[in-house]
Each structure stands twice: as C-alpha cells, then as structure tokens.
C-alpha cells in the first residue's frame with residue numbers, strides 16, 4: 001500500500017492518525033502520538049467520557065497525561081469526537097484501543113473490537129491500516145481483516161496489523177514514550193515498517209507475524225503474574241518458617257537472569273490486565289490443546305493470596321463479626337484510580353461478608369462498595385478501628401505516623417498487605433503489624449507451626465537439636 005503511506009504524511013514527519021477508544025491505552029496513545037508530532041483524532045463512544053475530553057479535561061487519572069492532552073490540543077494536533085467519519089479524514093492508520101473484558105470462560109469479549117472495526121471499515125473511503133493495540137488472542141487480526149473486507153466499500157483495502165500495548169497504568173505516558181520494546185505483527189513488510197515508524201525512535205522493535213505479536217502480550221503478562229505468585233508462594237513459606245521474605249526474594253531477584261521487579265509479596269495481582277490475560281492464556285491453551293499448568297498455578301496462588309488477607313485478620317482478631325476494620329487503598333495499585341479486579345475492593349467485600357464493619361478509603365478511586373463502607377479520609381478510616389489493613393503501596397500510607405494512628409485506633413492490629421510500613425517504628429508505637437512474608441509473629445500460626453527437620457544419610461535431626469532415627 002505505498003500510495004497510502006505517501007498521502008498520509010504531514011508537512012513534518014508526522015502522520016494523520018485515528019485512535020479508537022479513549023481509555024488508559026487509547027488516550028495515552030493519542031496524546032503521545034500527538035506529542036511525537038502526529039496529527040491525531042481520537043474517537044470515543046462513551047458520551048460522558050467524550051464530554052470531559054471535549055471540555056478540556058481527562059476522564060482517568062494518569063500522571064502527566066492531562067498536561068500532554070492539553071499540549072496536543074493547544075498545538076492543534078489532538079481532538080476528540082464520536083464521529084468515525086471525521087476521524088478518518090486523511091488518516092491512513094487507525095489504532096484500535098477498545099476494551100476486551102473477560103467472559104466467564106476466561107476468553108476475552110471481542111465484541112467491542114469487532115464493532116469498532118466494522119465501523120472503521122464502513123466509513124473508510126480510502127485504503128487503511130488498522131492496528132490492534134487491544135490485547136487479543138492470536139488469530140484476531142486475521143478475523144478482523146475478514147470483517148473489514150466484508151464491510152469496506154468498493155476499492156477500499158484494509159489491512160490489519162497487531163501492535164499490542166505494554167504500558168503500565170500510573171506510568172502510562174512514561175512507558176509509551178520510552179517503551180522497553182515495540183512489538184509489531186504484520187505479514188506485509190510495508191505495513192510493518194509503516195507502523196513501527198510511528199513510534200518513538202530508540203526502543204527495541206520486535207517484528208513478527210500477527211499471531212506472534214498477539215501471543216507476545218499474553219505471554220508477557222502471564223510471566224509477570226507467575227513472578228508475583230511465586231513471590232507470594234515464597235512469602236507464605238517464609239511466614240510459616242518465621243523468617244522475612246524480603247531478603248529471600250532480594251537474593252532471587254539480584255540474579256540478572258531473574259531481575260527484582262514483580263518479586264514483591266502482597267495481596268495478589270489485580271487490575272484490568274493481569275487476571276484477564278492469565279485467564280485468556282489458559283483459555284488459549286484449552287483451544288489450542290496445549291498445557292498451561294504454570295499459568296493455572298499462578299491463578300490459583302493469586303486467588304489464595306487475595307482471600308487470605310481477610311482470613312488471616314479473622315485469625316488475629318479471633319473472629320470478624322462486629323469488628324471494625326479500616327481499609328486503606330481501593331485502587332488495584334498505587335498512583336491510579338483504576339479499581340478493576342482490585343485486591344483492596346475484594347478485601348472489603350470479604351471482610352463485610354465475614355461480618356466486619358468496614359470503613360474503606362482511597363484518595364483517587366471510587367469503586368462500587370457495600371453500602372456504608374466508604375470513608376472520606378485516612379483519619380476517619382482508622383478512627384475507632386480494631387484493625388487497619390493497608391492494601392495499596394502508596395506514599396500516603398507509607399508516611400503515616402504510627403503514634404498518632406495508634407491513638408486514633410481502638411485496637412492494636414495493623415495488616416500491611418503490601419509491605420510498606422516500617423515494622424520497628426509501628427511496633428514501637430505499640431501496634432502489632434502483620435503482613436505477607438514479614439516474619440510474622442509465631443502466635444499467628446498457633447496450629448500450623450511444625451518443627452524443622454533435616455535429614456542426612458538416613459539420620460533425621462529436629463531443629464531443636466534432638467536427633468531421632
């Protein structure tokens with residue numbers, strides 16, 4: 001499609017681009033492409049989101065994104081519309097960044113993607129390259145290309161390429177502008193070059209076929225999930241053995257073949273991507289007839305990690321009915337307002353289901369919560385609490401003053417599910433701090449503690465030193 005390439009060029013190096021979907025991925029891509037000199041029209045079908053965008057705001061919290069959107073608009077290189085037709089004027093490339101939420105089977109719901117592709121194809125009046133940034137199972141780009149061929153007008157040729165997005169929420173702008181890698185999947189080398197050239201220069205570009213690019217995203221997220229679940233598995237062992245997981249996992253991560261990232265124990269992974277993509281990876285294995293035992297184990301370990309926070313609090317408090325528990329942090333991680341599949345929200349529901357009275361706070365996130373559980377501030381959350389749970393590793397909670405927290409609380413129990421509190425400082429304030437892999441006090445495991453044993457040449461020695469046969 002060389003002709004298309006030429007007509008879409010602007011005076012500088014930029015191109016006219018259409019981006020469909022103004023969520024975490026689409027809005028970041030649109031603003032960053034505008035920042036890189038492209039002329040971008042972003043299509044959003046949600047009337048509320050669009051109204052916010054058209055009035056100069058942004059509908060999500062993402063550091064640096066509001067400034068980039070404002071700069072793009074001021075430069076005349078970024079605009080928002082619900083009208084696909086106007087967004088496609090002069091554009092030879094359209095990015096699909098719509099949601100692919102999980103279905104009960106684990107497979108993603110691709111209907112938003114199919115609808116968006118149909119609408120692009122029906123509207124396009126000249127050749128178009130559609131680039132799928134949404135996370136989709138292998139074979140999706142091929143299927144979308146068939147859908148586009150059915151819908152496109154006479155003489156309009158649409159090619160579909162894959163370029164999955166790897167950005168992290170709360171660092172979306174940084175990740176988009178300085179990615180570890182850009183993956184482009186296209187069988188046609190001209191299309192691959194066209195897409196790769198749109199991105200910032202510098203990062204490693206991985207070129208492959210479409211199925212490979214689509215699978216790369218699932219494989220990357222599943223590997224990260226396995227790492228997190230492994231860290232939780234080690235942390236559980238550490239708790240049972242009465243030692244801290246920090247040094248153990250630091251030793252593992254110091255090996256350059258492993259790396260330290262994603263080796264922090266906690267209340268399990270959440271968010272809109274990891275749980276969905278692990279489930280998608282397992283579903284892919286089922287469809288393809290291959291074994292995905294590691295992914296399934298990561299998922300099972302994650303479910304356990306998430307549910308164990310309320311369970312362990314129940315053990316420490318000797319029951320939850322009537323106990324007042326403050327939960328700090330409802331977003332799925334620090335620095336974001338996203339609460340999709342959030343461990344903090346799950347903890348609130350688990351505690352309420354077990355009979356606790358919950359006060360839950362987050363400075364950015366506003367998820368649906370059980371009635372009467374939302375708290376307006378940290379102070380209101382800890383006031384009169386029998387126990388406080390820290391569920392997001394934010395600076396706000398890290399810098400809490402233990403002494404004043406202790407005076408506000410009714411009880412003495414703090415459960416630091418994300419490992420941000422300084423145990424010695426909090427213990428000095430008279431509080432009992434529990435956590436995941438923090439060398440939990442023995443009393444935590446009144447029943448499950450077993451003596452350590454090691455065996456040599458047929459002789460077994462108990463940890464206390466007594467030898468037995």
Ligand SMILES: NC(=O)c1ccc[n+]([C@@H]2O[C@H](COP(=O)([O-])OP(=O)(O)OC[C@H]3O[C@@H](n4cnc5c(N)ncnc54)[C@H](O)[C@@H]3O)[C@@H](O)[C@H]2O)c1
Nearest residue numbers: 021022023024025043044045046098099100116134135165
């Ligand atoms: N959120 C992340 O951190 C992240 C990172 C990498 C990849 N992804 C993947 O990217 C995709 C999008 O994720 P997201 O978090 O940005 O989703 P999102 O739900 O935040 O945003 C999707 C947006 O698309 C809009 N939309 C849906 N159909 C549309 C249509 N036909 N026309 C115009 N707008 C339409 C929705 O209204 C919504 O605003 C998913 O497949 C996700 O798995 C997400």
